[in-house]
Amino acid sequence: MxxxxxxxxxxxxxxxxxxxxxxxxxxxxxxxxxxxxxxxxxxxxxxxxxxxxxxxxxxxxxxxxxxxxxxxxxxxxxxxFCLGDTGAMFGHAPPPVARAIERQATRGYTAMLPSADAAPVAAELARRFGLPYWQFALSASDANRFVLRWLRAATGRDKVLVFNGCYHGTVDDVFVDLVDGVPTQRDSLLGQVHALTDHTVVVEFNDLPALEAALAKGDVACVLAEPVMTNIGMVLPQPGYWEAAQRIIQRHGTLLVIDETHTISSGPGGYAQAHGMRADALVIGKPVGGGIPCAVYGFTEELARRVEQAKRGAPPGHSGVGTTLSANMFAMAAMRANLEQVMxxxxxxxxxxxxxxxxxxxxxxxxxxxxxxxxxxxxxxxxxxxxxxxxxxxxxxxxxxxxxxxxxxxxxxxxxxxxxxxxxxxxxxxxxxxxxxxxxxxxxxxxxxxxxx
Incomplete structure (x- = not known):
């Protein structure tokens, strides 16, 4: 070295x-x-x-x-120049967000019901990111966790593929690295009681043959990826990598989830929109609400229908998706102001x-x-x-x-x-x-x- x-x-x-x-x-x-x-x-x-x-x-x-x-x-x-490691990517206390929060402060914070901001926020997300259906969470960690659950249910496949050195928040499934070429659960992960390598596949970013081989078995529900790796130091895709990778992913019936939490720095519609990528699902975390804890995730029309079918076909009870504070009125007001007036x-x-x-x-x-x-x-x-x-x-x-x-x-x-x-x-x-x-x-x-x- x-x-x-x-x-x-x-x-x-x-x-x-x-x-x-x-x-x-x-x-x-x-x-x-x-x-x-x-x-x-x-x-x-x-x-x-x-x-x-x-x-x-x-x-x-x-x-x-x-x-x-x-x-x-x-x-x-x-x-x-840190800006909350992207959490305050548009500056601390953006005035439009501050005004929205001040207004909402006397109008309620959470009610487990949609507010008047919900539809405009979803419509703006659809316009920006090209995906028609959206849901909300309190962090990118939660959003990624929920998306993996939805996609495993929708596909009937139990595995997820991530890239060596990735970070997608505190999602257990992603803490698998390549050590001398062998998938290995991260030593730093505390309190983990089952083998993550049973359900997580890991390959190196920019390695198309490795991606092809990993997906060939047909048991991977989705590839969860940042379009540019960021948390281990920035790793850019090589020219033509994502075009070829998307063809491989589609050929094996796997879904592509793009985590834009950091790469929203690429433009108003994120890296995928700026570079012509077509994700099946998209996650955006901390920047979207101007610093208020919140996150969003969106699906294509076809995937949304599969997700709805999976939910309606399941027995009644808790899905394991969502929290009582997800899409609370406070966060929705902040997101609307941030999307419409700051980003x-x-x-x-x-x-x-x-x-x-x-x-x-x-x-x-x-x-x-x-x-x-x-x-x-x-x-x-x-x-x-x-x-x-x-x-x-x-x-x-x-x-x-x-x-x-x-x-x-x-x-x-x-x-x-x-x-x-x-x-x-x-x-x-x-x-x-x-x-x-x-x-x-x-x-x-x-x-x-x-x-x-």
Whole structure:
């Protein structure tokens, strides 16, 4: 494996890390106090254990967030290029969504009945994404879980195929990787009591022969995929891959589920619409409600009929699909405002232009410091990766991750008022991001690399 640290002065990098940790501790006394207080009653000292995965010695506590910025409890302001890892992809507290939430706040939150927003939201989803029938959930994890259940019922097949290194939320079925070519349940998965490999097939992204062989048995209900892998570091489809993959999937009677939760950065209708893909089912999670917990999933006409038939043919009782808060009035109001007034063509044009500038600038800085790193972009989503060329599959993407190096860069940026996604090197721009914000990020990134080399 290529050394991701080629060209770096690693002793200097380690000294820089120690200096930046000390600077963070000195600058954030109120966050430190709250972290200590939280440790008395919060498991792992944070509301969710993964909030400890940032580069900081203790959690940074947020006071308020608006647009492309947030302020912490110690009064520091940050330009946010993480944006909730897509949850706030269109900025924090978009004004149209805030107004809709304010209005709905005095009109009820949940009633287990449809609100007046339900039909307009579904109609707008159908228009944007080209699928006529929709349902709702509280997260992409739930939406993916429900879709797998519906499709197994509709097809009578019990298996699902995913790509090595994928992430589709906390869906048990997807936590299977290839280890030395062998499908293996992820060691990190807690409390799993049955073998996921009995019902999950895994192949490498961009490997058409492997996909063909895996589907040939005729027992796979669906392929669940991001059109661009994102959570292990971005992995783009090779030219012609999805055209050929869709033919293989159709030939074996398998259904295609596209998870656009991250790739909605590709445009108002997501990656599939922008690139002419034809999914049988589509999932969109956290960005769709402007930051309010919600998700949507849609079906083709033909699949919707099969799903309805499966439900009507089953005995009465709980289907295992849906929760009492799914499609609640609060989330529906937020989704309607976000879809109609925030996720606009004009917003995407602004985001694409800034992301292009950001990607070009990152590439220029990396080249100036003679590092063999690359930059990958999907619409408003940009990432720098520790390899000379972008990885072709999850295995290659995993091999170039370097958590220690990532955290040094992230903390350096954070201490200078710039936040990027903690889990790899992903950056998002939103309608509230400005050219000066991008220029500031690039200048600070340049300073960081100068320290590292």
């Amino acid at each position: 290529r050394n991701t640290r080629d060209g770096l002065n690693w002793p200097r990098a380690q000294a820089l890390a120690a200096r930046e940790r000390a600077a963070y501790v000195a600058s954030n006394p109120e966050s430190a106090r709250l972290a200590a207080e939280s440790g008395r009653n919060l498991l792992f000292g944070v509301p969710m254990h993964w909030m400890n995965d940032w580069s900081t010695p203790f959690a940074l506590a947020v006071d308020e967030a608006s647009g492309a910025r947030f302020r912490d409890v110690d009064g520091h302001e940050y330009v946010d 606009t063509d004009a917003a995407y044009r602004h985001m694409f232009a800034l992301a292009a500038t950001l990607a070009q600038g990152l590439g220029d800085v990396i080249a100036r410091h003679k590092l063999a790193w690359c930059v990958t972009r999907v619409g408003a989503r940009t990432e720098f990766q520790f390899a000379p060329t972008a990885p072709r599959n999850g295995g290659e993407a995993q091999a170039i991750l370097d958590g220690e190096l990532e955290q040094i860069i992230h903390l350096y940026l954070l201490n200078r008022g710039l936040l990027i996604t903690p889990f790899h090197n992903m950056l998002l721009v939103c309608p509230g991001t400005g050219e000066a914000d991008v220029a500031r990020l690039l200048s600070t990134f340049d300073d960081c690399l100068r320290e590292l080399v």
